[in-house]
Amino acid sequence: MRDSMNRRSFLKKSFVGAGLMLAVNLSGFPPILANARKTEDENPTKEWAPNAWLRIHPNGIVTVLINKSEMGQGTWTGLAMVVADQLDMEWKDIRVEASPVRDEYKDPIFGMQLTGGSTGVRHMYDTMSKAGAAAREMLIAAAASEWKVPAGECVASKGAVTHPKTGRTLGYGRLCTRAANFPAPQDPPLKPREQFQFIGKSMPRLDMFDKVNGKPVFGMDVFVPGMLCSSIEKPSAYGAKLLSFDKEAAEKIPGVQKVFTILDGIAVVANTTEAAWKGCKALNAKWTPGSMPDLDDISLQRMCLEHMRKKGLTAKNIGDTHEALKKATTRMVSTYSIPYVAHAAFEPQNCTADVRADSCEIWCPTQSQTGVLNVAMKETELPADKIIIHTTMLGGGFGGKVEVKVAQEALAISKTVGKPVKHIWSRKEDFRNDCFRPGSLHMIEGGLDGQGSLIAWRHKVVVSAIMERLMPALVKDGIDPTAVDGIGNMDYSMPNLYVEYVKLDLPIPSGFWRSVGNSSNTFAVESFVDEMAHVAGKDPLEFRLNMLKQNPRAAGVLKKVADKGGWGKHASEGVGRGIAVRFCYGSYVAQMAEVSVDRKSGVIRVHRMVAAIDPGQVVNPDSVLAQIEGATIMAISVALKERISFKNGGVATSNFSDYPIMAMSEIPRIEGHIITNNDKIGGVGEPCVPPVAPAIANAVFAATGIRLRSLPLTPDKVRSASKVKS
Amino acid sequence: MIELLVNGAKYQVDVDPDANLLWVIREHLKLLGTKYGCGEGACGSCTVHIDGEPMRSCQLTAKDAQGKSITTIEGIPADHPIKEAWISEQTSQCGYCQPGQIMQAVALLARNPKPSDEQIVDSMDGLLCRCGTYPRIIKAIRKAAGRGGSR
Structure with a gap:
């Protein structure tokens, strides 16, 4: 698939005088996104597009078109570095922008235009390398023909082609026009790593200047001429149907233009977002009790326990776990529970849509351009080539912006009113309509042999399916791969492993959340490994390394955090250390936590996190460090504080006041370490999350002897465990 | 009509005096660097200066800011x-x-x-x-x- 995709993109070469174009400012004042509707001959200067991925301007500026959404992870800068190295240019001449949404911009491995699974650099590295190298070869050919010398005598370097024999030099910009006449090489020679000037060095983010000056165009910042603002009042209980609403009351709100039922709710269309939201409040809508009216925190817990008693599907079966447990010298069972958590990206979900009879244009901070295109084709009944989608900057994503419900709503409303609409979910709606990281319940039984080695593991997990809704083709024999990620494919050699999956069928939607199944499953797996180490009377690090003899890179990151973190050395009074490891999306990560616990208040204080990541190769080291810091902080937040609450058949949580996230005063010192080697490039946006929660829980045990098996690790749980213990 | 002084410039804005200052700055003045995050003063993404003091604009009305000097991210020089x-x-x-x-x-x-x-x-x-x-x-x-x- 990868080859055919590349070929398709490389065979195309064109001037972009008609087609792709520079930013077109539609309204004159606010920033409007690039690639707007009318592009025919609006740019008097012809830029050259050697392939779909870049354009070279006669002034030498190279613009890289990036198919992966920039949501803070730094993928735009990383992919631009890959192009810049192969093209061999000056960093000051590089620019980036979001690529259009078309087949040639699909991720060649996913077959979709989608940002997820930490795939930005690792899925696009080869394509972007070739894109840069192909352009470089064409520029060399152009210079050689102008000078009438063999191409082999010419060298491309720092934005220019030179002919060392005669000392002649021509800049890339100057060579644009001539280069367009040469065929695009299908298999251009790639520069070896020794010649890279950017990859492996920390390069400044290309979006940083704009981001400190309030300039990037997030979805929220899109304004198009004649647009209205809309909101949909939806029920608070899942599956509830509309009974009544006060249309006139909403229409009386100044600025409200139209009120009508649509999809699962009532649309209020107004001149401003504020008026649309006020209109929704005035509706005083009444709803049926919904599909599971008794759903609340207590009933959710009860349902998980009931499901734990059900027979599930076998997700993994190695050796004979039943027999091995029978023969084990020591056996232990533990149960772990994990709550639903929200993405809570700071830019709430939003979409601007302009649906016309014969065309449709969408501006959206999305992680799934293919998803938005599909829902647009469905809502508008237009073919793909009549739909233009602009990916804006994303104010955080974390997996949540893979969802397309907000786009569906914007499209349906625009189609109804016949005007462009900007549709923003309030913070409350963003919480209530989120597709959460699903809650789960784990029961694990382990057995030690006479030497204290862990030789059998029986694991039953109760959790909602994610892939069934988002990528059903990946569900095999009823097993949702996200349900058992990190369990069936755990990093340890386990001679007897039995994994059973019980699907929790609830109306609560579950989705991709930074590292998906890995984040919750690793809490259970790495907490249990720690428990077994203590039962065996072994050091938790040694106990793990003993099971990682076949997995040197996992052992390597553990040893790194142990070494840098002072594992085995004396810690300050009252401070406990805990470790955990996980391979996730191509990268190995270990975390070591240092915590202390105030037994009276129950407050856990994380003082220090030492992280090590082995992603094989690294493009932008500082970007990797930023992801270590950010992912670690988000994961501590989730480990200590976050839990979505349910009541009356729906979500009770409504804002940061009842869903506190980590603040500056709560962060620990974070030390990040990067290990590189010659292996394939791994992901960096998500893999630092999974080992954080178990490392903290393991450190709490080391500090206090209290084993916490339920997330989040809140003070009340510490206090009640303290009482039981004393 | 409300008169607002933002980043040293005077704006005549046709809004209800009780309109939320954050949305007035964003949707009427089109100064888009100031962000909506929570709408309840819990996150700080909408912070602007009112007479030099950092304030959550989502918790203020246009009237509250009248006669005062408002500074947004666009009003802080790039070389600050x-x-x-x-x-x-x-x-x-x-x-x-x-x-x-x-x-x-x-x-x-x-x-x-x-x-x-x-x-x-x-x-x-x-x-x-x-x-x-x-x-x-x-x-x-x-x-x-x-x-x-x-x-």
């Missing part, structure tokens, strides 16, 4: 030490909450040019960031205050 330190420390990730963070930090340094780490955290603590840029925010403020940086 805080903005420059933010860049040299490579602070922002998604960038959405950062204008609010920067406005709070600029106000902190105006009041206290050499804040201690404790004073930095005290002043910044109400401003949330989902990407976890806090360590770099602290470094950037230290650097802008002339206390060195990591690069």
